[in-house]
Structures are given as structure tokens and as C-alpha cells.
Amino acid sequence: MARLWRIYRVFFSTSWARELEFRANLIAKLILTCGWMLFFMLIIEVIFYNTKSLGGWNRGEALALAATAMMIEAISGIWFVSLREIPEQVRRGTLDFVVTKPVDSQFWVSLRKVNFSMFGAFVSSVALVSYAAWVSGKTPGLPQIAGYVWLLACALVFAYSLNLFLMTLAIYFVRVDNLWVFSDMLSDISKYPLDIYQLPVRRFLTFAIPLAILGTIPVSFLLRGAPPIMLLYGAVVAALTLALSRWFWLKSLRRYTSASS
Numbered sequence: 001m002a003r004l005w006r007i008y009r010v011f012f013s014t015s016w017a018r019e020l021e022f023r024a025n026l027i028a029k030l031i032l033t034c035g036w037m038l039f040f041m042l043i044i045e046v047i048f049y050n051t052k053s054l055g056g057w058n059r060g061e062a063l064a065l066a067a068t069a070m071m072i073e074a075i076s077g078i079w080f081v082s083l084r085e086i087p088e089q090v091r092r093g094t095l096d097f098v099v100t101k102p103v104d105s106q107f108w109v110s111l112r113k114v115n116f117s118m119f120g121a122f123v124s125s126v127a128l129v130s131y132a133a134w135v136s137g138k139t140p141g142l143p144q145i146a147g148y149v150w151l152l153a154c155a156l157v158f159a160y161s162l163n164l165f166l167m168t169l170a171i172y173f174v175r176v177d178n179l180w181v182f183s184d185m186l187s188d189i190s191k192y193p194l195d196i197y198q199l200p201v202r203r204f205l206t207f208a209i210p211l212a213i214l215g216t217i218p219v220s221f222l223l224r225g226a227p228p229i230m231l232l233y234g235a236v237v238a239a240l241t242l243a244l245s246r247w248f249w250l251k252s253l254r255r256y257t258s259a260s261s
Contacts, residue, residue, distance in 0.1 A: 007103060008111055015114035029117030034124050037070050040191070041128065055195035060136025061223050062193065064129050069191040069215040071125035072152070076159050077118040082109055083163050084180055087170035090256070099253060106249050110164065138223045147231055151218035154234030158213050161241035162186070164249060171252040190214035210237045 019026045044066055048059040057065065086109055089095040099105045133140060140148070166179040186209075194202045194216045206212040213234055220226035 004103070004107060007107075011112055012114055016116065019116045026117060030120035033074070033118055033121040037067075037121050037124050037128075040066060040070070055193045057193045057195065057224075058136055060132045060134070060138070061219060063135060064132035064223060065193055065215045065219045066191045067125045067128035067132055068152070068219050069187060071122060071129070072155050072159055072190075072214055073187050074118045074121040074125055075156055076163065078115050078122065080110055080160050080163060081115040081118075082112040083160075083167045085109070085112075086167040090170040095256065099256065105253065106164070106246065110160070133223060136223050140222050144222050147228070148218050148222040150231055151213065151221055151234045154238040155213045155215075155218060157238035158210065158241050159187075161238075161245035164245045168245075168249050168252050171256050186211055187214065190216070210241075213237050 041063065044059070044062055047054060048062065052058065054062050086095070089098065089109070095109075098108050101108065163180070163183050166183055169179060189205070190211050194205055194212050197205070202212075206217075217226060217230050217234065221230055
């Protein structure tokens with residue numbers, strides 16, 4: 001573990017040095033990511049200009065949900081952006097240099113780069129969740145806040161596992177770059193309360209494809225009094241999807257024959 005931490009410190013420092021080569025570009029990207037989040041918040045405001053609830057969620061709760069989904073998206077964009085490069089590495093054959101290194105290949109492809117431009121969106125989303133809680137008229141206590149953080153961590157593990165699984169498909173099909181768009185589409189769905197859907201759809205998005213963990217369940221625990229069993233649900237989803245994505249990565253590497261084969 002200490003060795004992996006030293007390697008990650010090198011990843012972090014080299015990513016920071018790369019960003020500082022074009023500081024104006026970094027600042028522009030920070031502003032842009034914050035701008036996109038504010039634009040989506042305006043959409044929520046427009047919706048609630050014409051109605052007082054959305055699937056039983058008030059304005060503050062809906063804002064907290066959108067901000068939570070964006071926070072998960074921002075954290076994933078900061079630390080797991082390297083996953084997007086897997087299809088390109090497979091196509092060019094540079095994945096050969098990863099799998100032959102004396103370090104866990106999944107660790108390398110997952111954390112090789114840090115995208116600092118998403119820090120602005122992360123900070124903004126944290127501030128917006130606090131504001132949304134105030135707007136909703138709810139005052140969550142320490143147990144609710146701790147449970148929210150726990151479920152947020154579980155959601156991050158699920159988001160990472162899902163993206164690793166999708167990008168690993170490149171080993172089989174090579175050209176799967178657009179699968180990241182599919183992941184973004186699922187993230188967009190999670191920005192709205194699942195209560196707007198019919199019961200069969202809600203169950204499907206909670207148990208078959210557990211998108212509820214990406215926003216609805218954490219915010220429900222924070223502001224809407226969701227039962228403590230949701231903490232166990234989050235842990236099961238995170239552990240199961242992480243184990244499956246790890247198994248799929250290792251299994252797929254055994255089929256990888258490099259670009260020169």
C-alpha cells in the first residue's frame with residue numbers, strides 16, 4: 001500500500017505540473033465547469049417557477065439532488081478521468097506498457113491522471129448542497145450528514161465500477177469511446193428524482209441498474225428521512241459492483257493480445 005501511495009503521489013504531481021504549463025487554459029476550464037453547473041441549476045429554477053413539487057420533491061430537495069449528482073460527476077472527473085483513455089490505449093497498443101509494469105494495471109489505468117479543472121465544479125456542488133438544504137427548510141443532524149457522506153462514497157464506488165466496466169469493453173470491441181457518453185446519460189438521469197417515474201421503472205433503476213444510489217437515495221437520507229437500511233443498500237451496491245468490475249478487468253486482460261498481434 002505504501003508503494004502504491006508513492007506512485008500515486010508521482011501521478012498527482014505530474015498531473016499538476018502538466019496543468020500549470022497552460023494556466024490560462026486551466027482557469028478557463030474551471031470557469032466553464034462552474035458555468036455548466038449554474039446553467040443546470042437555472043433549469044431547475046425554471047421547472048419550479050411553474051410548479052411547487054416534482055414527484056413530491058420540493059425546490060430545495062431537487063436542487064440538492066442535482067448538486068449531489070454533479071458532485072459525484074465532478075469527483076469522478078477529477079480522479080477517474082484516466083479511464084477514458086483505455087479505448088485509445090487498446091487501439092494504439094500502449095496498454096502493453098501498462099500491463100507489463102510491476103504495478104497493478106487497474107490502479108494505473110484508473111488513477112494515472114488527475115483532472116484539476118473539475119475542482120471548481122466540486123466546490124460549487126458542495127456549496128450548493130448546503131444552500132439547497134437551507135432552501136428545503138430541513139436541518140439535517142449529524143447522523144443524516146454522516147449517512148449522506150457514506151452513501152456518497154458508495155455512489156462514487158458504483159460510478160467508478162460502471163465506467164471501468166464500460167471502458168474495459170474496448171478490449172473486446174476496440175472502438176467503444178462513445179460508451180462514455182452512455183455513462184454521462186445515466187448521470188443525467190440521476191439528476192432528477194426517481195419518484196417521477198412509474199413504480200416498475202423506479203424498481204428497475206434501484207435494483208437492476210442502481211442509479212438511485214447516484215443521487216436519489218443519498219439526498220433522501222439527508223433531507224427526506226429515508227430508512228437506515230439504505231446505508232446497507234449502498235454498501236452492497238458498492239461492494240458488488242466493485243468486485244464485478246475487478247473480475248471483468250482481470251478476465252479481459254487474459255484476452256488482450258496487444259495491437260501488434
